[in-house]
Amino acid sequence: MNRVGKKDETLIEMGLANDGEESNGALFENLSNTDSELPCNSEIDKRHQSKDSVFFRDGVRRIDFVLAYVDDPKIEGEKKVERRREFENNLEKAGLELETEDKKESDNGKTYFVKIHAPWEVLITYAEVLSIKMPIKENDIPCTAENPLDWIFWPFKLPEIVMHPEPDYFTAPFSKERQELYLIEDENTFFSPSVRNRIVFYILTRCPYGTEEGKKKFGIKRLLNNGTYTAAYPLHDCQYWKRANDPKCENERYTLYREWARFPRFFKEQPLDLIRKYYGERIGIYFAWLGFYTEMLFFAAIVGLICFLYGAFTMNENMSSQEICDSEIGGKIIMCPLCDKKCDYWRLNSTCESSEYSHLFDNVATLFFAIFMGIWVTLFLEFWKRRQARLEYEWDLVDFEEEQQQLQLRPEYEAKCTQKRKNPVTQELEPYLPLTSQAIRFCISGTTVLFWIFLIIASMIAVIVYRLAVYAAFASIMENAQTLQPIQGILTPQLATSVTASCLNFVIIMILNFLYERIAIWITDMEIPRTHLEYENRLTMKMFLFQFVNYYSSCFYVAFFKGKFVGYPGHYTYMFDRWRNEECDPAGCLIELTTQLTIIMAGKQIWGNIQEAIVPWIRNWCGRRKASSSPENLYSRWEQDHDLQNFGALGLFYEYLEMVIQFGFITLFVASFPLAPLLALMNNILEIRVDSWKLTTQFRRPVAAKAHSIGVWQEILNGMAILSVVTNAFIVAFTSDMIPRLVYYYAYSMDPYSPMSGYINDSLSIFQTSDFPDKNMPDINPENFTTCRYRDYRYPPDHERKYAHTMQFWHILAAKMAFIIIMEHVVFIVKFFVAWMIPDVPAEVKAKIKREKYLTQKILHEYELNKLKQKLCENRTTASMEKEVIATEGRVELSEVM
Structure with a gap:
């Protein structure tokens, strides 16, 4: 051999x-x-x-x-x-x-x-x-004992030959x-x-x-x-829809299509070992992570659905919406105009339906769900580390990180770097990029990234200006100056502005994504990264930073800025000294954040699935139509694959990026939308099958590559998990009305039998209409109102501290800050304790790794020992034969002499 x-x-x-x-x-x-x-x-x-x-x-x-x-x-x-x-x-x-x-x-x-x-x-x-690494001996380490409850999961199982197409071996380089x-x-x-x-x-x-x-x-x-x-x-080894006639063909593509890529198999487990064998470890680890993420989303979706149902069942018990909708309370409260000049006074009960629907997301369950998601994300990341450790052992990737550092340089790096120096590790000459050249390239790269981030911020400001400009138009259209009643329905000026602005923002996001993808690749190529891993990490950070700002900036605006810097009647705050800043609905801004989040998240997922599935299918369909049907020419396997789409070196990068952006939506802003994990779960069930279908049927077979983890994405997920605790604490404190309601309940309520009665009246301040300056005074005042109400905690016009903040405002602000500090510390303590309690590598996996290393070294040692013994035996045999020859020659010579 x-x-x-x-x-x-x-x-x-x-x-x-x-x-x-x-x-x-x-x-x-x-x-x-x-x-x-x-x-x-x-x-x-x-x-x-x-x-x-x-x-x-x-x-x-x-x-x-x-x-x-x-x-x-x-x-x-x-x-x-x-x-x-x-x-x-x-x-x-x-x-x-x-x-x-x-x-x-x-x-x-x-x-x-x-x-x-x-x-x-x-x-x-x-x-x-x-x-x-190649097999040297079949693995003799006993498998983990079977779970007696495995029969419950039998409908979700695949045949053993599909799940484990090869025996498990001890391997060695x-x-x-x-x-x-x-x-x-x-x-x-x-x-x-x-x-x-x-x-x-x-x-x-x-x-x-x-x-x-x-x-x-x-x-x-x-x-x-x-x-x-x-x-x-x-x-590919065969056609995906039927087995190959050639007995030497493996037909693994057909098996993957039948057992994995078809949507009717959405409830089945994934054949990860077969995916790894056919596509390589890099693609296998992606589908393992996506499947695990989807499984964990199931628990978050269940809890989020329960919180949403709690809000739905308690809608009629919400005292705030009851007071807003009551004709004797909300119907008699006259609110100050929503814009200058063109907008009229309006009655509070015009926001009845929006305040009722706001309770779906702004209730006590919101706080519980925000804390739950802070712990869930920690459990997800820690359990994934354990799952990843198992895959590293099962797929022979335990020592891959060291091997990867020793891989060859990128060919592009070798071609562009003409200078050489000695590597201190290998003591060999290798190309390198001078420090001055690196500094210049990084300066150009950083400047380009900052320019595009400022461009995103500029586009977001343009959307805000749109919101401010059309808000007055919607407000004037949706009000009847004679009766002060809105057009019937849930559509309010705030909601109409939010929906149209969210749609516009989504279109801008898609356009900027299209442009920046090419810019990010260009500037990363210009930096000339040394290795493929370094190239991917740099590109990943650029793309994620850009998309983070691109997708989340509008949500951050609605959550933390809208309605916070409005001022008060007569002293409004203006953007660019022209457009008056937006106010929140009397029921709060949370419903608008939910609307923004739903449109961007759902729109991104729908558009992404269209791009991933329909576009490649149309291109391949057009390619097949061009194929000749003449029997004289054989449409061979290489021609069939040539007409498929190219997956590309960055194909998997975009899949990770899409999922990580989704992860941000369900963690950073989940306090405003408990149904976000459910939407993500339904999308991911479809995503797994779409990705597997397109990879198996619509794309050429990618070149196999090794990877022992999800790479830099792990660090990005960890960072977002920490940031999500902060953002959700601020959303509960400043965007929802929970803290003001709790302060009123415990400190300012006057009715012991119905503590929340009177809350709406307490949360609205009084303004004297004669104090309006000319630029704010509405053109029409049909009933000559002397006062109007606005959302704030300020003294009335007859108080000595006219329009100054009341003590209740400072009490609420202190309660908000205390809540943020307490929630963050509680969640962080629980997160770190859970992370400490759960080891990254399971104990049985550690034992198996040590056992395999021991047995592998033993096998190699025995092999070398046997080889040495064989060599010694051969040398002894040769020596004895030489002695025998010499002795024979001596006897012959002696006989000749005699």
């Missing part, structure tokens, strides 16, 4: 060196002697192949990657042709085997397809270079020198297709294709960007 030779030693030495452009070139220039296992049989006609064949024409060598290009010399010129020729020659020098399908055989008659196969020698060499140690039953199947395409892609990203301006150019990414190749992708 041991196939190690000098040729392989040269290959691994060159692969491990890889210290920049020179080593990349040397890697591909010193491997021209790699032999092919099987000759290319070009005589086999393409039409004799299976439609789903994933093999070369000989039917033996598996296609590990496909390159596609359109060769039109009139358009391209000789430059691209020369690049392709040199690139493919260098691939063959690296040991890869290529087979080209002529454009005459393609469906559109224009596209060439270059099929790539990695022979055994290349696979074992780069498996060692990349430290890929592959070594060419120890091939006998590994469980190699068949060289063709030892490396899975996902591992094979990962290895080939690694070679493609570092293969040189020429020299321009004295610099070596390399990498398939550059060739795709400059149009030399139109596509580069690994193949």
Whole structure:
């Protein structure tokens, strides 16, 4: 089984060196002697192949990657042709085997397809270079005892062969020198297709294709960007809707579609091991996190629904709305105009319905739910760490973080950094970016990010100006100056303004997102990050910072600014000395925050699902319509996949970003909308199936990649969890009416039998209409009112401290601040205590990790010991044979002498 030779030693030495452009070139220039296992049989006609064949024409060598290009010399010129020729020659020098399908055989008659196969020698060499762990012995650690209540979850289970497609093994990083140690039953199947395409892609990203301006150019990414190749992708193993006829085809795509990607399976568990095997650990960990997040949302949704139902069942018991709706109380309270000049006085009972619906979200259960969500988010993050630790062990990712730091530099970094210095760890020369260049690039990047953030703030201010400008129009339209009664229904000037402004804000958010995505990628490329991990982390922070401001700024405005800086009649506060600041509804601003949150959150989720599912389907449908139906041409597996959409290197990044933004909606502002977790739960049930469906049916197979966690997203979630405690405490204190009602209940109520009676009258101050300056005086005053009411705690006009804040105002403010401090400390103490109580890694997983490391080291030690013994035996045998030969020769010589 041991196939190690000098040729392989040269290959691994060159692969491990890889210290920049020179080593990349040397890697591909010193491997021209790699032999092919099987000759290319070009005589086999393409039409004799299976439609789903994933093999070369000989039917033996598996296609590990496909390159596609359109060769039109009139358009391209000789430059691209020369690049392709040199690139493919260098691939063959690296040991890869290529087979080209002529454009005459393609469906559109224009596209060439270059099929790539990695022979055994290349696979074992780069498996060692990349430290890929391979099985050495079947795992003998007993599984966790079965739960006797598992039968309850039987309807949600998938077949065992789907959930665990492979046995569990002890693994070790592959070594060419120890091939006998590994469980190699068949060289063709030892490396899975996902591992094979990962290895080939690694070679493609570092293969040189020429020299321009004295610099070596390399990498398939550059060739795709400059149009030399139109596509580069690994193949799906079959069609998703039926099994392949070829018995050598795994049909894993078909299994994933049947058991995972179809929406009727939404209640089933996810086959994470099969997802990991087919798509790689990086995609597998995403679906594991999304599934776990959705499971935890179920509990938050149940509690939120109960809180909402409590508000619905107690609507008729709400004394505040009863007083507002009462014709003898709210009907006789005349409120001050909502805008200057054009707005008239209005009666308080005109907001009857909005005050009733406000109680759905502004009640005692709101406080309980805000505290519950502060604890829930901690439990979610801590339990996910435990789940992630289990996956790290089960998927052989325990030591991956160290391996990842040793991975090669980004090809773009190597290409753009011409200066070199010695790495203090490896003691080898490697490219580096000078400090001055880094500083300049970071300054440009930071300035660009700040500019776009200011642009978002400017757009939010524009929406606020819209709100202020149209508010007066809505107020004047919705009032009847003769009867002082509104147009019947729940629609009030405040709500009409909030709904239209939220819709406008959502449109602006989508436009800015579209533009900034491209800007963020551009400035991240300009920074030239050193590794792929560093690139993703920088891009993630830029995109999240932008979207955080973009999506949440309007909600922060409604929650913490609207109605807080209004002033009082005669002394209103104006924006830009022109537009009067908005007032909250007499029942509070919480209903408007709920409206804002619902429109943006629901709109984002609906638009996101349209983009993710319908757009790729339409594009693929158009591509299939262009495909020829002529029986003379075979619509092969590589052509079918070529017509699918490209998932892209950032495909998973956008999925995480979408979910993290949703996580912010259900945590930062959940005190205003208890149904937010329920909406998120329903969306995520659909999201899992949409993501799996599009990945399985509408996109090319992504290149497999490893990941041991969700990366920097974990830190972002932790930060949002802490911030959510603060925001919800402020929402309960300043946006809802809970604290003013509690202060009135315990300190100012005069009726012991009905403590909340009189609250509305107490919360409204009196203003003398003759004190209105000309710019505030309404044009029409049909009944010549002498006083009007407004929402504040100020002394009446006949008091010596006219219009100054009352002591009740300061009592309420002190109660609000005390509530914020107490709630934050209580929730934080509980959060940190829960986090301390729950270990990040389960005890049984720690034990299994130690056990596996011990057994693996023991196996390796025994292997080396047996090898040494065998070598000693061979040496002793050789020595004894030499002695015997010498003795024999001596006896012969002695006999000759005698």
